[in-house]
Amino acid sequence: MLEDKRGKRLMDATLGDLADVLVSMISATNNNSTSLQVTEPEFIGIPACSLLTGYKPDYIRQLVFKKAIPFYKAKNRKPIRFKRSEILAWMSEKKHVPLSELVENYLQDNPQRK
Helix, strand or coil: CCHHHHCCCCHHHHHHHHHHHHHHHHHHHCCCCCCCCCCCCCEEEEHHHHHCCCHHHHHHHHHHHCCCCCCECCCCCCEEEEEHHHHHHHHHHCCCCHHHHHHHHHHHHHHHHC
8 A cells, every 4th residue: 555655665664654644544434434433322221320320330229219210121021221311311400500590590580589
């Protein structure tokens, strides 16, 4: 390949020549529509849910038992599965608003209280 590009043998090539060849190979790979894309699975287990949320696996099991977290389970069967997008949405709902922001929102909604 290097001989085609520069007309030199590999051992006679400089670092600049090698870098040019590598850059052209990478750009050709990026332009190729058949490049591999790594996708994360939509349904995850308790260990992956633990990594995603930062909670310990035992706490995830407690949340499942209390039905406080969205999960999927086949009738009378294990394993418990979680949908990644639902877990992220569930985590987003858990936002705690600072007291100063609550007071500010209250005053904006009730101008007669100022």
